Structures are given as C-alpha cells and as structure tokens.
Amino acid sequence: MPSKTDLANAIRALSMDAVQQANSGHPGAPMGMADIAEVLWNGFMRHNPQNPDWPNRDRFVLSNGHGSMLIYSLLHLTGYDLPMAELKNFRQLHSKTPGHPEYGYAPGIETTTGPLGQGISNAVGMAIAEKALAAQFNRGDHEVIDHFTYAFVGDGCLMEGISHEVCSLAGTLGLGKLIAYYDDNGISIDGDVAGWFSDDTPKRFEAYGWQVIAGVDGHDSAAIKAATEAARADSSRPTLICCRTVIGKGSPNKQGTAATHGAPLGADEIAATRAAIGWEHPAFVIPDDIYAGWDAKTTGAEHEASWNAMMDAYRAEYPDLAAELTRRLSGQLPQDFAANAQAYVEQCQAKGETIASRKASQNAINALGPMLPEFMGGSADLAGSNLTLWSGSQGLSADDAAGNYIYYGVREFGMSAIMNGIALHGGFIPYGATFLIFMEYARNAVRMAALMRQRCIFVYTHDSIGLGEDGPTHQPVEQLTALRATPGLNTWRPCDAVESAVCWKSAVERQDGPSALVFSRQGLPHQERSAEQLVNVARGAYVLRDCAGTPEAIIIATGSEVGLAMQAAEALADRAIRVVSMPCPEVFEQQDAGYRESVLPSDCLARVAVEAAHVDYWHKYVGLDGRIVGMSTFGESAPANELFEQFGFTVDNVAAVVSEVLEAI
Numbered sequence: 001m002p003s004k005t006d007l008a009n010a011i012r013a014l015s016m017d018a019v020q021q022a023n024s025g026h027p028g029a030p031m032g033m034a035d036i037a038e039v040l041w042n043g044f045m046r047h048n049p050q051n052p053d054w055p056n057r058d059r060f061v062l063s064n065g066h067g068s069m070l071i072y073s074l075l076h077l078t079g080y081d082l083p084m085a086e087l088k089n090f091r092q093l094h095s096k097t098p099g100h101p102e103y104g105y106a107p108g109i110e111t112t113t114g115p116l117g118q119g120i121s122n123a124v125g126m127a128i129a130e131k132a133l134a135a136q137f138n139r140g141d142h143e144v145i146d147h148f149t150y151a152f153v154g155d156g157c158l159m160e161g162i163s164h165e166v167c168s169l170a171g172t173l174g175l176g177k178l179i180a181y182y183d184d185n186g187i188s189i190d191g192d193v194a195g196w197f198s199d200d201t202p203k204r205f206e207a208y209g210w211q212v213i214a215g216v217d218g219h220d221s222a223a224i225k226a227a228t229e230a231a232r233a234d235s236s237r238p239t240l241i242c243c244r245t246v247i248g249k250g251s252p253n254k255q256g257t258a259a260t261h262g263a264p265l266g267a268d269e270i271a272a273t274r275a276a277i278g279w280e281h282p283a284f285v286i287p288d289d290i291y292a293g294w295d296a297k298t299t300g301a302e303h304e305a306s307w308n309a310m311m312d313a314y315r316a317e318y319p320d321l322a323a324e325l326t327r328r329l330s331g332q333l334p335q336d337f338a339a340n341a342q343a344y345v346e347q348c349q350a351k352g353e354t355i356a357s358r359k360a361s362q363n364a365i366n367a368l369g370p371m372l373p374e375f376m377g378g379s380a381d382l383a384g385s386n387l388t389l390w391s392g393s394q395g396l397s398a399d400d401a402a403g404n405y406i407y408y409g410v411r412e413f414g415m416s417a418i419m420n421g422i423a424l425h426g427g428f429i430p431y432g433a434t435f436l437i438f439m440e441y442a443r444n445a446v447r448m449a450a451l452m453r454q455r456c457i458f459v460y461t462h463d464s465i466g467l468g469e470d471g472p473t474h475q476p477v478e479q480l481t482a483l484r485a486t487p488g489l490n491t492w493r494p495c496d497a498v499e500s501a502v503c504w505k506s507a508v509e510r511q512d513g514p515s516a517l518v519f520s521r522q523g524l525p526h527q528e529r530s531a532e533q534l535v536n537v538a539r540g541a542y543v544l545r546d547c548a549g550t551p552e553a554i555i556i557a558t559g560s561e562v563g564l565a566m567q568a569a570e571a572l573a574d575r576a577i578r579v580v581s582m583p584c585p586e587v588f589e590q591q592d593a594g595y596r597e598s599v600l601p602s603d604c605l606a607r608v609a610v611e612a613a614h615v616d617y618w619h620k621y622v623g624l625d626g627r628i629v630g631m632s633t634f635g636e637s638a639p640a641n642e643l644f645e646q647f648g649f650t651v652d653n654v655a656a657v658v659s660e661v662l663e664a665i
C-alpha cells in the first residue's frame with residue numbers, strides 16, 4: 001500500500017510533467033499543496049466521481065487557480081472522466097485542462113478561478129447557499145443538505161481586496177461549513193512576499209470572527225488531518241487553516257523560490273526532482289497501486305447511495321418539501337411562472353403608471369417574489385435606494401439562515417462574486433444591487449458570471465446624469481458600454497414600468513447567463529402599446545411609434561430617453577419618423593434577420609440614437625450617416641433637469657439633430 005507521501009508525489013509528478021509538456025504553467029503551488037490535497041481528498045471530501053453533480057457533495061474551490069494542475073491531477077486520480085490524454089493536453093486548444101480551471105470544461109470543476117480572490121469569494125457564496133438551503137429544507141433528522149465547502153487560497157488571494165470583503169462577511173454570517181487552507185509559502189511572482197505582504201494573517205481572520213488554526217506544517221499529514229478535524233468540529237465559525245508550505249516542494253534546486261511559481265522546471269530539474277522524491281516512473285505514468293490509493297469511485301457511490309436513502313425517507317415524510325427541493329436544485333422555474341409573470345406585465349400596461357424604473361423594479365420583485373422561493377436578494381448597503389427589498393424579504397443571519405435577503409454591506413465586488421457562488425451551488429436565483437457607477441468595483445465578477453453562464457441578476461440603479469446633484473463621481477457614462485461589450489451578458493435598460501417588468505421576467509427565465517437590469521432614479525412616463533408591441537418588448541427592441549409608409553428617419557432610444565424620443569418625434573409630426581425602443585440590444589441581436597429588418601430597415605439610413613450614456617456604443621446602429629445624442633464627457637453636479645438641458649437631452653435638440661440628418665441625406 002503506497003504511503004501518503006507516495007500519493008501526494010503523484011500530484012507533484014503529474015503537475016511538473018504537464019507544465020513541462022505545455023512549456024507553460026505553474027508547478028509550484030500544486031507541488032507545494034500536494035500533501036494538503038491528499039489529506040483532504042482522501043480523508044474528508046465527500047464526492048462521487050461518477051456523478052460530479054450530486055447535490056450534497058462537498059465543494060472544492062482552488063482559489064489560487066493558476067495552480068490548476070493540482071485540481072486536474074486530483075480529478076484524474078480519484079476517478080473523474082478526465083483521462084490522462086487530457087492532462088497531456090494541458091493548456092492546449094479545446095482541451096478540458098485549460099491554463100486556469102474553467103467551469104464547464106472538466107467534470108468536477110466547481111467554478112472558474114484565476115482572477116485571484118474570486119475563488120474564495122465564490123466559496124463564501126457556496127457556503128451561504130448550503131447554510132440557507134439547509135435552514136429552509138432540513139427537518140429533524142433529515143439533514144438532506146449537509147456538506148462542506150473547502151477552498152485553497154494563496155498569498156495573492158489574500159492580498160486582493162475582495163478577500164477582505166467576503167471573508168469579513170463570512171465571519172459575520174457564521175459560515176461554519178466553510179474551511180479555507182492558506183498556502184503560506186511566502187512566495188509570489190516577484191519573489192519573497194515579505195517586502196509587500198507583512199500582514200498578520202491569523203489575527204486578521206480572527207478579527208473577522210473566523211476560527212484560525214495557525215502554524216500547521218503543510219507537509220505533515222497528521223497535522224493537516226488534526227487541523228481539518230478541528231475545523232469541521234466548529235459549526236459556528238468558518239475556519240482558516242494556515243499551512244506553512246514550500247513552493248515547488250520536491251524540486252531540489254528550485255523549491256522555495258519564485259522560479260517554480262510560473263514556469264516549467266526544465267528537463268534536468270524534473271529528473272532531479274524524480275530522484276529526490278523517489279518517483280521512478282516515466283512522465284504521465286501512474287502505477288496501479290497509486291491509482292488504487294486515490295480511487296474515490298466506490299466510496300463516492302456509497303456516499304451518494306446513503307444520501308439517496310435519506311432523500312427517500314425525507315420524500316416519504318415531507319413529499320411537498322422534497323418535490324420543491326428537487327425542483328429548485330434542478331434550476332427549473334415553477335410551472336406557472338411564465339403565465340403569471342406575463343399576467344403581471346399586462347397589468348403594468350393596463351395601469352399606465354408614470355414611475356421611476358427603480359420603483360417599477362421593486363414592484364416587479366414584489367409581484368414575482370411570491371412565485372419564486374428560490375430568490376436570494378441583496379444590496380451593497382443601498383437597499384433604500386436600489387429598492388431591492390420586497391414585502392417577503394427576510395434577512396439572512398448567522399442565527400437564522402432561512403432568509404432570502406443578504407445585507408452585503410459596502411461590498412460591491414464581494415457581493416457580485418458571492419452571487420456567482422450562490423448560483424453555482426444551485427437552489428437559488430441570486431440578485432444583488434448597487435448604483436450603476438459602482439459596477440466598476442464589481443466588473444470582473446460580472447465578467448465571471450458571463451464567462452460561466454450563471455443565472456445571476458445584477459441590478460443597477462441611478463443610471464445616468466439623471467442622478468443629478470451627486471455629480472460626476474456618481475453619474476455613470478461609460479458603464480453601459482462596458483456591460484454591453486461583455487459576451488454573454490444581457491443588459492436591459494427599460495423605459496417604463498412595463499419594460500421593467502419584462503426585463504425581470506426575462507432575467508429570471510434565462511438559464512444560460514446573467515442579466516444586468518439598469519434602472520433610473522427619476523420618474524419615467526408610461527408608453528402606450530398595442531398587444532403586438534407588448535409581446536415584442538421581450539425581443540429586445542421594437543417599434544414603439546411608427547409612421548405611415550416607409551420611415552424617413554428612425555430614432556433609437558433606451559430607458560429615460562425613450563420618452564424624450566417620443567416627444568421629439570411628435571415635434572417632427574410633419575415627417576415620417578419611427579421611434580424604436582431598444583431595452584436590450586443583446587436580445588435584439590439574437591432575433592431572426594427578418595424581425596431585425598422589420599424594426600431597423602436597412603434602407604433607412606437616417607438614424608439617430610439617444611441615450612444619456614457614452615456615444616461610442618451606438619455607432620453600429622446609426623452607421624456613418626447617423627448621429628448620436630449622448631455623452632462624450634463626464635457629467636456635472638446640478639439638478640437633473642438642468643443637466644439634461646446642458647448636455648443636449650431636450651426635445652428641441654433631438655428634433656434638430658434628426659432634421660440635420662434628414663437634410664444631409
């Protein structure tokens with residue numbers, strides 16, 4: 001029977017060989033954390049390689065994702081469908097083993113990591129989801145939701161500011177089933193971290209309210225095991241296990257140095273490492289006894305079978321709860337959601353209310369919330385401004401995790417990355433809000449949601465210079481362009497209560513990616529629509545005001561500027577002017593060519609786009625002959641009506657620009 005060191009050395013060998021073959025990668029972290037990984041995966045992890053999506057599995061997150069060969073080695077060795085051919089194809093095109101772990105590529109990858117700090121943030125979200133789901137569904141001895149979230153973090157993760165945001169909140173929420181292993185190797189890309197990272201990390205995490213187990217030898221299996229047992233025994237606090245490790249452990253000439261961090265060891269050093277650790281096998285060869293020592297298929301199947309038996313008993317005693325849990329874990333919406341949500345849209349149209357779209361958003365949440373027990377809302381300390389609280393909101397706390405609303409505090413980036421973790425865990429549809437301008441703080445987490453195609457709903461209010469007196473620091477100009485340029489993200493900017501309801505319905509129903517819902521501070525007038533127009537709102541763009549015959553000019557607008565476009569068209573009543581409301585360009589671009597042509601006929605070159613945001617986005621819609629009424633500078637501090645006049649968002653100016661375009665063609 002191979003020793004624990006022999007088992008860990010399999011990770012070291014696979015990692016250095018794969019990086020060498022790819023001629024790029026990061027062997028240091030996998031080699032340094034191999035002993036920790038062996039203890040965790042062989043002694044504690046409950047997972048089933050033959051069913052990577054088993055709901056009650058423990059989650060494992062490699063936050064220091066550059067060390068991706070660590071997790072690829074673990075998945076291969078324990079029996080996941082990740083053959084040796086994929087490890088040999090590390091970092092190559094179309095492989096399941098890209099340079100950083102990518103969700104959806106290899107089975108068993110719980111989240112995309114690489115941008116440091118976001119993996120631990122996702123792990124916090126997963127632990128929140130586990131705790132909340134357990135509080136909502138567990139009954140008596142039927143602990144059908146009961147698993148741990150384990151994360152590996154490095155110095156870089158803890159240097160990133162987002163780690164402060166999320167770990168502080170994790171302590172406040174008492175996430176006792178979150179266990180993080182800190183790879184304290186003292187090395188980053190630039191060398192010894194002592195010159196730029198001298199924090200007392202244990203005291204920092206103690207201040208967050210974590211249990212901290214410091215001074216663990218990361219190469220002593222018995223010490224790692226004892227620390228893990230102590231971590232699991234404390235159900236009231238998350239735990240940080242501080243493991244002192246040697247980066248590149250086993251490499252006789254490079255271990256403990258930055259030379260192992262992000263570059264192949266080289267053929268000579270790999271040969272020396274093999275000799276130093278007693279690994280006598282050729283590259284990518286794993287002996288049968290090593291495979292047997294790692295194989296988790298049998299124990300994994302037993303874990304899942306035990307859970308299935310528990311679920312059968314739970315289902316017999318609580319059939320309604322079991323059915324609801326199964327539905328939510330599957331990601332399917334309630335059967336009557338679409339019809340009921342559409343009925344609400346029609347009610348908004350009939351009501352004809354002039355209202356700020358942020359308030360219309362709150363009304364929509366109030367209407368949809370009772371239909372969606374899977375909603376997990378939140379705001380970054382702006383609930384009263386974002387209007388994300390609804391009548392059924394219940395705050396989630398350390399003592400009562402059955403709630404459906406998270407008070408994130410001033411943590412925009414952390415909130416967004418935690419939402420990703422909640423969505424990845426399953427059982428919830430997270431939404432979280434801040435001002436549109438502060439999307440910038442959260443930008444990379446929004447990108448990760450799109451990259452992983454997670455159903456997250458990012459709510460942004462105070463969407464333009466219409467914010468007014470708070471001035472240019474708070475007035476978004478370029479943020480809509482950044483959102484719309486993000487592949488896979490649907491960005492909605494509705495013009496009234498009806499479009500606000502439609503965008504919420506669309507975001508909830510979308511299962512293949514995130515949505516950004518962008519709302520105004522100021523009141524927006526209701527727009528009248530026919531039955532056909534009402535249906536077409538969901539297609540991303542539609543003709544809101546038409547003219548007899550072929551249009552001479554088309555005004556394209558979104559959000560608060562749709563009402564302005566309608567007024568400008570009325571001022572040009574002697575000309576054939578069409579107004580197109582385009583609440584979501586991404587959805588519009590997914591429509592068939594015939595529909596797109598019917599809305600924006602290619603033979604109408606006189607086009608004017610109107611939006612209180614950066615002008616550059618709209619060139620693709622207005623073409624060389626069109627014009628854009630938008631922003632190319634920052635705003636100013638003044639009442640909103642004065643700012644709109646100052647920057648040209650007036651009926652007279654829009655009408656004049658349309659007239660100029662008509663005269664020029």
